[in-house]
Amino acid sequence: MSPEKAQAYWKENISTIIKLLIVWFVVSFGCGIIFIEQLNTISISGVKLGFWFAQQGAIYMFVILIFIYVKVMTGIDEKYGVNE
Amino acid sequence: MELQSLIYLFVGVSFAVYIGIALWAKAGSTKDFYVAGGGVHPIANGMATAADWMSAASFISLAGIISFMGSAGGAYLMGWTGGYVLLAMLLAPYLRKFGKFTVPDFVGDRYYSSTARVVAVIAVIFVSFTYVAGQMRGVGIVFSRFLQVDVNTGVIIGMAIVFFYSVLGGMKGITYTQVAQYVVMIFAFMIPAIFLSLQVTDTFLPQLGMFGKITFEFNDGVRVIPEGTYLLHALDTAVTDLGFKQYTDPGNLWNMFMLTTALMLGTAGLPHVIVRFFTVPTVKDARISAGWALIFIAIMYTTISSVAAFSRVNLIKNVQNVEYKAFVNGELTHPDGTPNNGAWFKTWEHGGLLAWTDRNGDGKIQYAVGSAFTKGKPAFEGEEDFGPYGERITTNGIAAENNGKIENELYVDNDIMVLANPEIANLPNWVIAFIAAGGLAAALSTAAGLLLVIASSIAHDLLGQVIFRDPETGKSTMNEKSELMWARISAVVAILIAGYLGIHPPGFVAQVVAFAFGLAAAAFFPTIILGVFDKRMNKEGAIAGILTGLIFTFGYIIYFVFLGGNPAHYFLGINPTGIGTVGTILHLIVAFVVSRMTPPPPQEIQDLVERIRIPSGAGEAHDH
Numbered sequence: 001m002s003p004e005k006a007q008a009y010w011k012e013n014i015s016t017i018i019k020l021l022i023v024w025f026v027v028s029f030g031c032g033i034i035f036i037e038q039l040n041t042i043s044i045s046g047v048k049l050g051f052w053f054a055q056q057g058a059i060y061m062f063v064i065l066i067f068i069y070v071k072v073m074t075g076i077d078e079k080y081g082v083n084e
Numbered sequence: 085m086e087l088q089s090l091i092y093l094f095v096g097v098s099f100a101v102y103i104g105i106a107l108w109a110k111a112g113s114t115k116d117f118y119v120a121g122g123g124v125h126p127i128a129n130g131m132a133t134a135a136d137w138m139s140a141a142s143f144i145s146l147a148g149i150i151s152f153m154g155s156a157g158g159a160y161l162m163g164w165t166g167g168y169v170l171l172a173m174l175l176a177p178y179l180r181k182f183g184k185f186t187v188p189d190f191v192g193d194r195y196y197s198s199t200a201r202v203v204a205v206i207a208v209i210f211v212s213f214t215y216v217a218g219q220m221r222g223v224g225i226v227f228s229r230f231l232q233v234d235v236n237t238g239v240i241i242g243m244a245i246v247f248f249y250s251v252l253g254g255m256k257g258i259t260y261t262q263v264a265q266y267v268v269m270i271f272a273f274m275i276p277a278i279f280l281s282l283q284v285t286d287t288f289l290p291q292l293g294m295f296g297k298i299t300f301e302f303n304d305g306v307r308v309i310p311e312g313t314y315l316l317h318a319l320d321t322a323v324t325d326l327g328f329k330q331y332t333d334p335g336n337l338w339n340m341f342m343l344t345t346a347l348m349l350g351t352a353g354l355p356h357v358i359v360r361f362f363t364v365p366t367v368k369d370a371r372i373s374a375g376w377a378l379i380f381i382a383i384m385y386t387t388i389s390s391v392a393a394f395s396r397v398n399l400i401k402n403v404q405n406v407e408y409k410a411f412v413n414g415e416l417t418h419p420d421g422t423p424n425n426g427a428w429f430k431t432w433e434h435g436g437l438l439a440w441t442d443r444n445g446d447g448k449i450q451y452a453v454g455s456a457f458t459k460g461k462p463a464f465e466g467e468e469d470f471g472p473y474g475e476r477i478t479t480n481g482i483a484a485e486n487n488g489k490i491e492n493e494l495y496v497d498n499d500i501m502v503l504a505n506p507e508i509a510n511l512p513n514w515v516i517a518f519i520a521a522g523g524l525a526a527a528l529s530t531a532a533g534l535l536l537v538i539a540s541s542i543a544h545d546l547l548g549q550v551i552f553r554d555p556e557t558g559k560s561t562m563n564e565k566s567e568l569m570w571a572r573i574s575a576v577v578a579i580l581i582a583g584y585l586g587i588h589p590p591g592f593v594a595q596v597v598a599f600a601f602g603l604a605a606a607a608f609f610p611t612i613i614l615g616v617f618d619k620r621m622n623k624e625g626a627i628a629g630i631l632t633g634l635i636f637t638f639g640y641i642i643y644f645v646f647l648g649g650n651p652a653h654y655f656l657g658i659n660p661t662g663i664g665t666v667g668t669i670l671h672l673i674v675a676f677v678v679s680r681m682t683p684p685p686p687q688e689i690q691d692l693v694e695r696i697r698i699p700s701g702a703g704e705a706h707d708h
Contacts, residue, residue: 001698010697014617017173024169028162033341036155036334045295046314051332054158055150055389056291059165059382066172066375073177074368082700084366 001082009080016072020065027053027061090517091230098268098521099245102261102528106249109256114564117254117571118185118540119362124259126369130376132262133360135269135525136533137164137351137381139215140222142388143269143526148498150392154323156335157392159343161385165378166344167351170609172374175352176361178616178696180370185362186537187355187608188545191630194615195623196689198550203630205550207607208355208541212534213585215354215600216578219531220586226527229435229503230520239586242528243579250532250539251575258532259363265525270383272522276506276515277387280394283509285315290390300420302401305450305490319393322400326490327453331396342662349668350601353609356533359540367699395501398508403429403449403494408440408473411449428507433476436464437497437504440475441482444491447473452490457482462495535582539575543567599641602660606633606667614675619693625679633671637664 001009031039032054039050077083111117124132142164150157182190187208192201220239227238249257277290285296298318301311306325309318319331334340351357360377361370402424403411410416411426418424432438439462440449457480469477506515547570548560560567607630614621614629643649644660658666684690695701 003694006694006698013697020173021169024166028166029341029344032158032162033334033337033344036337040332040334046297046316047295048316048332050334051155051158051316052294054155054334055161056294056386058158058162059386062165062169063375063378063382065169066371066378069173070368070371070375073371077368077699082698084368084700084702 001080005080009076009082012076013073016069016076020069024062024065028058032058087513087516088232090513091520094514094517094521095231095524098264098525101264102245103248105260105264106253106257109249109253109260111252111254111256111568114185114544114567114571116256117568118544119359120254120256120259122363123365124363126364126373127376128259128263129360129364129369129373130378131266131380132259133357133373133377134380134384135262135266135529136258136360137357137377137530138269138384138526139530140219140226140523140527142384143273143523144222144226144502145498147388147391147395148501150388151396151501152496152498154329154331154335155333156340158389159340160347161389163344163347164351165381165385167348168374168378168381170348170352171357171361172371172378174616175358175612176370176374177367177699179358179612180361180364181367181696181699181702183362183702185359185544186540187358187612188541189549190615191611191626192545192549194689194692195611195621195626196686197623197627198553200623200627200630201545201549203627204608204611205541205545207603207630207634209538211600211603211607212355212538213581214603215356216531216534216538216582217585217589219527219534220582221589222527223524223531224586226520226523230516230523236587239583242524242531242586243583246528246532246535247576247579250535250579251572254571254575255359255363255536255540258529258536261532262529265529266380268518268525269522269529270380272518272525273384273502274387275518276509276511277391279511279515280391280398280505280509284394284397290387290394294390294393298397300401300418300422302397302418303404304400305404305452315393315397319397322397326400326451331393338657339659339662342658342665346605346662346664346668347601349605349609350603350664353604353607353612354600355541355604355608356530356537358608358612359537360533365702367702391505392501395505398505399496399501400451402426402508404451405448407448408442408475409447412474423510425510428504431507432497432500432504436462437500439464439478439495441478441493442471442473442475443482443493449494450490450492451494451496452492454492456492456495461497531582535575535578538578539571542574542578543571602637602641602664602667603634605664606637606671610668610671610675614672616693616696618676618679619690620679620684621675622679622682622685624682625675625677628678629671629675632674633667636670637667640667 036050040048042049115121188201188204191204223242224235224238227233228235249261281287281290281293285293286299287293287296296315297312298315302309304322304325323331364370364373412430414425414427416424441456462478463480464476464478471477552561554561611626611630640663641660
C-alpha cells in the first residue's frame, strides 16, 4: 500500500472514530450525567429519562455504536483493499 | 430434593464441566497457552470476555450497591460498559494487528525499551494481584454461604479448580471454560430476575419491568402505597418517607462524572480484558468480538438496574413494621393474603448479612435512613446468643437517635439483594442452587483470567524478553518447550500467591476496585492509545507518562484510603475511586511534553506504527 493511500485510510478511520465517540459521550456523560436533571423532567411510565439513560439507555447505545463501527470500518477496509 | 444436596449437585456438575473442558483444551504450545492459538471465534471470545469481565462483585454485590445508591449507581453501570466502546475503537483492532501475546509485549516493542517492558510487567502484576485477591476471597465467601464450609476451605477448593484448567490449558483452557461459566452465570442471574419482575410488576423482561406498575399495595411505615403505582414512583415515595433521598435523585454529578470516566478508562486498560482480543483470528474479528462481549455483558447489566429497584421495594414491603418473631417463624401474611415468610431473614442473619436491634422495644422491625449500629458491619456476640425475640445479639452498640420519623433498626448488607432474592420471592430450591453455581462461575472465571495474565507476563515478558534475552539476536534463548514449562510454573506460583491473599486478605478488598481500575486507567490506557495514535511518541515520553500516572494515582489512593487523609483535602473534591481520571490526564500531558523535548523514535518503530494501523496481514504478524 502506498504511503498516501495508507494516510487516507487512517484519516477515514480517525474521522469515523471521532463521530462515533461524540455520540458515545452524548448518550452517557451528556444524557446520563451532565443533562440528567433537565432530562429527568420528562418521564415515561414513571421512569425519568435521565435516570433511564444512566441506568439502561446508555448501555444499549454502546452496543449499537460498536456494531455501527464494525460495519463502517468493514466498508472502509474493503474500499482500500485491506480487508481479510 | 433438599436444598443442600441440590447445591452440591449443581456446583459439582458445573465443576465437572470445567475440568472436562480443561482436559479437552490442553495447551500444546506457548501460542495456545498465551492466546489460545489465536483461533477463537469472535462470539466465543465475546462470551469469554464477558465472563472474564464480570466478577464475583458484579454478580453478587452490584445490584445491592445500585439498590442503595439509586440513580448515582449509574456510574457503575455506564462505567463498566462504556469502556468497551473505547476498547473496540481505540485499542482492540490495533493490538490484534500488532499480534503478540501480552500488554508488556506491546509496550516493550513499541517503545523499544526493556525498561518500559519491565515497568509494564510490574504494573500488570500489581493491578492483577490486587484484583485477584478479591476474587479468591469471593470464591471462599460463596462457598461458605452456600456450602457451609469455612471461607478458607472454599478458597483452597477454588484454587484447586482454577489450578486445573489454567495450568493445563492456559488461555485455551480458560477461554472455553469461561464460555461455559458465562452460560451458568447468566442463567443463574436471569432466572430469579425474571421471577422477581413477574412478581413485582407482572412484566416478563426485567428491563421493561422498570416501567411497570407494582402488583401489590404496601405500607412503608408512613403511608400505604396503592397497587398499580408506577414502580419508581412507589420507590421514590417510600424511600423519601423513610428519610432517604429520592431513589432517582442524581446526587453529586461531579463525582459521578469522574467515577464513570475512571471506570471506563480502567475497563479499557485492564490487561486481562485487553489480552482477550489477541485470541481472535483477524482485526475485523477483534472489533466485532468487543461488540459481542458488550452484548453479553449488557444482558446482565441492564437487568441489574431493574433488580436493584425491585429488591428495594420488596425489602420495604416485606420487613417494615413486621413482628420479628412471627415473621421469621413464617406466621405472617401480606394484606393480599400471600405469605410473608421471613425464614430468609433468619438464614442471612445467621450469615451476618442482616442484623436487627429493637431500639423502641415494640418487637417489630423498623427500616429507615441512618445506621442502626454504631460501627459499620454488625459484630455478633456468639452463635447462640439471642435476644428476647430470638434475634442475634450484636456487640456494636446501638447508634444515637437520629430524630427521623422512624428510627432505623436494621442493618442490610449490599449482597443480600442478589443472594436472598430467590428465598424472598419463594422460588424453588434449584434456583438457589443455581445462584451458588453462578456466583462461583463469576469468581472463578475472573480469577483465572487474571492469573493467566500474571503468568504470561512473568514467563513471556520477564523471563523470555528480559532475563533470557540473547543480546545479539534480541530474541529469547528459551526454546518453546521450556517457555511453556515456565509459563505453567508461573501460573502455579501465581495461584499460590492469590490463594494466600484470599486466605489472608490485605484488609482492603472493598477498595480493590478503586485501586485496580485507577491504576489500569492511569498506567495502560494512555500508553497504548499514544503508541497507536501518536507516531511521534517515544520511549522517554512513555516511561515518564506511565510513572507519573502510576505514582500519582497510587499515592492519592494510599493517602486518602489507607492513611486516613481528610476528605476535605480531596483534589477538586474528587473521591479516590474517581482519581484514575486525573492520573490518566496527567499521564497524557507528561508523556506528550517529554516526548516533544526528546528525540523522535527510530524509523523502524515509526514503520511498526504504520503497520499496526492497517488491518490486513494480522495472521502473519502472529508467528514471530
